[in-house]
Amino acid sequence: MVRRILLLVFLLCAGGAHADSLRLVVPEAKPVVGEMIPVTLRGEYTRLIALETLTFPNSDDYDWMQLARDQWRDEQIGGRTVRVFERRLAVFPRRAGVLTIGPVVHHLTLVGVDNLREPFDVTAPAVTLPVAPFPAEGRPLSARSLTIEDTLSAAPGALRDGESLVRRVVLKAAGTLPHLLPPRPILREPWLISFVAPERRETRLTPEGPVSTVTWEWHLRPKTGEPGVLPAVSIPWFDTVTRQMRTAEIAAIPFGYASFGDNRSGVDRLPVADLAAGLLVFAAGIGAGLVAVLAGASRRRAGVLRTLRRLSPFDPARRRLKRLARTGDLPAIRRAADRYLRRRRELGLAVTGRETARLDEILYRPSEGIAPREAETAIRGLLNHR
Template sequence: MVRVAIWLMAVWLALPVWAEGNLTLTILAEPSAHRPVVGEMINVTIRAVYDRKIANEKLEIDPTDAFDWIQTRPDDWREERIDGLPWIVMERHLALWPKRSGPLQFGPVRHHLTIIDQRSQRQDVVVQAKPLTVSVGEFPALRGWHLAAADLQLTDELSTDAAHLADGEQVVRTVRLRAKGALPEHLPPRPVVSENWLITFAAPVERTLTLTAEGPVAEAVWTWQFRPHTGEPGMLEPVKIPYFNTVNHQIETVEIPPLFIGYASFYTGQVPRGRIEAGQVWLLVGAMMAGLIGGLLLAVTRYAPQTTRQAMRRFRARWSPWSWWAMWRARQRGDLLALRRLAEEVGASRERRDRLDRAIYGRPSK
């Protein structure tokens, strides 16, 4: 019996002591006009009210697989007067995101304290808060990624004009997605860009979380480098990103706009389309006249008498760069016979042909 009594005494001494006084701990959820759905942020406050001085403390929250959660600001310790008496108040603010639907529990929470009792002695106690029960609804029917946020903003930045790239140039596209009331891992994955006409390099995704006075803000940064295979322009289709707006409890959408990508040199070699400027009008008129004159010359050459055809051939030879280059080559080689024949074809002057005849035969031409 003595051994049993000693063992019971040892167990009793090892247990935390429930101190005298008023020590209360509660978990409070922020009231909402709507029933939260899976993935929607729930603001929670753990509130402690003590009438004893605290020498040391440690708050312990039971792990859970029903929620993701973070602490949104430092613990707030202060003294308040309640019913005319001084009390020590501690508040810890959390944000919870339910992972599934149904009745879910968060907690319990235990506060390990070292208090100063009425005899000015230190005393270790544990104050426990009952679990918080939350009824969570299903996420609205929606294909693809499920994202719930109080606000979703998207920005699209380009390093240069993607539709008029210099030959060989690439464009860097940076899309930033900012979700208020969400965690970075709640944001959707980066859209896949794969086109046969486009060389694409995607940098690693950057994800950050910022705690603001309005709550946590998650950000994802998607960066691509694009360079077309050829100069022919192409278009990337727009990408819609739906999300559940937790303010009005409706599905809304943000969009990555379409993007035209191509080399500027492609446009300079194309026939103008659409509205034609004044300079282009005169260019087209000149091209039409040149084609008309060329057709007439071709007809005259084919159907005119032999003398006319010879004159036309002589005209073409005289103004052809090839004929003059051939004459220069013959002169460089010293081939007087070839030079004389070419002079006849281009219609060189009589004086020049006589000089060539004297050089070849020793007499002027007849």
């Protein structure tokens, strides 16, 4: 009888020792740097738990995140009802070599005899696994899948004069963290004006792990309208499903104003009225020159011509600038302003060099921020300059 009682006590103690346990469950694999390692922390308890706290340890060797809320449930193990605790995590190794995870301590407060509380710690031993180097040069990027969404606000090779192109690229990767996605590509060309919006990095939890996205946005405008090509951007990444390197690409795009091939939509061709006025001024200049020659004033011919042109009521450059101010065609307005100021310098009129400062401020900022009358107001100030 005594032997049976001792055996029963032994079995109860042995069963309790087996059940009150905590362990790290890690798949048998050889991940590469940056690859998500699914980790499950599992505890099995037989005693009544009043309180519990558990903090997963940080490390310089990995990044980690919790994938879901802790789960508590009852299971039948060895013929006994056991309280099971599970926490699902994802670990991302930062470097190659042997990776150590843990140990992890679960701090419990148990309900003892006479409802007394007693502290009780259960420790999950550390686990180790080998991590392979990232199989390519450059910044490691490992994911289950990776997609690129490239959205353009207009046809990039056929922009209207003065139009800005808004390019938005969304990079989405499953099985990685937002800060492990690559940095924003640099779109820089000698003929390009580029404004960038702040990037956005986000993550969404799924049962299979995090899905991270980064959004880049550029406001692009040609400097001269001359057509060019924005080159492609390649993003190498390791596919954790096929265990192979792959390359995602932000496609190359043609870029420029549609009007460039048609002499910039004819913005450099004078209308009939301006051409007639110009011919009249030209004829007046020729006539004044002949008068000066006949009068024997050849040494003062240039001064006489400047005086006649200054007093002439016909100024095609001024008329053209006023007409374009109503169209909102900023590049054409800027070129017409240069012609107007060049004529003033030729006539000896005052030019400070700061007349186009306000116009340049409007021209070289995103077009969405331009008020309808801003360009016209800037031109009116330029023409009223004396």
